Amino acid sequence: MFTDQPADSIYALGEVKLIHAIGEWLGDVSPPSPTGMGDDCALIDTSQVDRQLLTTDSVSYGRHFDDTVTARAAGEKLIKRNLSDIAAMGGYPGPALLNLLCAPNLRVDWLQEFILGIRQSCTRYQVPIVGGDIGTLPEGQFTASLSQTGYMRSQAILRSGAQAGDTLYVTGTLGGSIYHKHYSFEPRLAEGQWLAQSGQCTAMMDITDGIAKDLNALIPANCAAHIKLPALPLSPDAHRRASATGRSAIEHAFCDGEDYELLLCLRANCKTAEFEASWQQRFPETPLTRIGRLETLTGEARYIDADSKEALPWVKGFEHLTEQ
Ligand SMILES: Nc1ncnc2c1ncn2[C@@H]1O[C@H](COP(=O)(O)OP(=O)(O)OP(=O)(O)O)[C@@H](O)[C@H]1O
Numbered sequence: 001m002f003t004d005q006p007a008d009s010i011y012a013l014g015e016v017k018l019i020h021a022i023g024e025w026l027g028d029v030s031p032p033s034p035t036g037m038g039d040d041c042a043l044i045d046t047s048q049v050d051r052q053l054l055t056t057d058s059v060s061y062g063r064h065f066d067d068t069v070t071a072r073a074a075g076e077k078l079i080k081r082n083l084s085d086i087a088a089m090g091g092y093p094g095p096a097l098l099n100l101l102c103a104p105n106l107r108v109d110w111l112q113e114f115i116l117g118i119r120q121s122c123t124r125y126q127v128p129i130v131g132g133d134i135g136t137l138p139e140g141q142f143t144a145s146l147s148q149t150g151y152m153r154s155q156a157i158l159r160s161g162a163q164a165g166d167t168l169y170v171t172g173t174l175g176g177s178i179y180h181k182h183y184s185f186e187p188r189l190a191e192g193q194w195l196a197q198s199g200q201c202t203a204m205m206d207i208t209d210g211i212a213k214d215l216n217a218l219i220p221a222n223c224a225a226h227i228k229l230p231a232l233p234l235s236p237d238a239h240r241r242a243s244a245t246g247r248s249a250i251e252h253a254f255c256d257g258e259d260y261e262l263l264l265c266l267r268a269n270c271k272t273a274e275f276e277a278s279w280q281q282r283f284p285e286t287p288l289t290r291i292g293r294l295e296t297l298t299g300e301a302r303y304i305d306a307d308s309k310e311a312l313p314w315v316k317g318f319e320h321l322t323e324q
């Protein structure tokens with residue numbers, strides 16, 4: 001990824017040529033100026049959009065990917081983790097801005113592959129890259145950050161809409177993302193959009209830090225989440241990880257993070273059997289699993305084992321700026 005040979009590095013290219021090369025590598029996901037790269041700002045026609053979504057997320061070398069992940073997969077991950085946030089509102093993707101912070105000894109061919117990964121995901125999910133910025137970091141470092149727009153065609157689903165009695169659901173399977181899902185996941189865009197227009201979904205978010213941490217954001221102040229542990233959809237990699245660490249697969253499902261699945265609540269009076277059947281018809285490849293229910297808070301614990309009624313021990317997912 002980094003090189004001692006100046007001729008192979010982005011330093012040899014210089015900023016002007018590098019920006020030109022990025023435009024070439026992006027190909028048809030880079031619209032012409034002034035809608036795209038080339039002017040002081042990108043000029044976007046928003047006349048068809050009445051509720052805009054804005055989000056931003058980054059990938060840093062050593063933090064969000066390492067040498068076991070290809071440059072292409074790291075580029076795809078940058079787009080997909082932003083789209084996972086768009087999905088979590090029930091939205092549709094719009095244009096994005098790409099900020100690159102690169103060490104001067106970054107290899108040009110590595111960066112080209114990274115941008116080709118971005119192009120691949122942008123083509124797939126219809127995201128135009130309309131501009132960005134390039135900055136430098138000390139040798140051996142790389143961070144790319146995306147500012148992503150989106151828009152709603154229905155009411156946006158917030159984190160704050162849940163109430164006592166709502167049922168808790170999760171898409172896909174959880175745990176063990178470090179083996180490959182942290183970059184190979186698919187953002188649940190179609191699923192989020194479908195949930196948003198269903199009229200049954202009261203709150204939603206995507207799982208990046210693990211439900212141990214993220215679920216907190218969906219539980220209203222007067223509620224606790226009663227979780228049916230045997231119902232948790234554990235991924236095969238959660239079991240694999242458990243064999244490697246000696247901890248339980250359930251703990252990995254709670255704490256690993258980077259599942260990029262949707263965590264959501266359905267209103268208390270939702271006919272869940274019918275709802276689950278229409279989900280299965282629409283998304284036969286994506287499991288939707290009922291994992292519990294929100295109940296009025298009685299004690300202090302906010303995460304409760306629905307069978308034993310004991311407080312759950314796993315309350316901390318992946319957190320930045322703390323010791324892991
Ligand atoms: N540096 C910051 N400045 C302003 N707002 C921030 C900053 N960092 C986070 N936020 C805001 O705080 C809220 C919660 O952020 P959080 O990072 O938990 O959400 P997320 O983007 O879904 O998670 P993740 O980054 O793990 O994907 C979001 O609304 C986010 O925009």
Ligand SMILES: Cc1ncc(C[n+]2csc(CCOP(=O)(O)O)c2C)c(N)n1
Nearest residue numbers: 062063064065066182208256257258318
């Ligand atoms: C090399 C490497 N080390 C660790 C991890 C795991 N990891 C990194 S960030 C994160 C939480 C979400 O991040 P954010 O809060 O920035 O959205 C997790 C679970 C990884 N994928 N690669």
Ligand SMILES: [Mg+2]
Nearest residue numbers: 085088205206
């Ligand atoms: Mg999110």
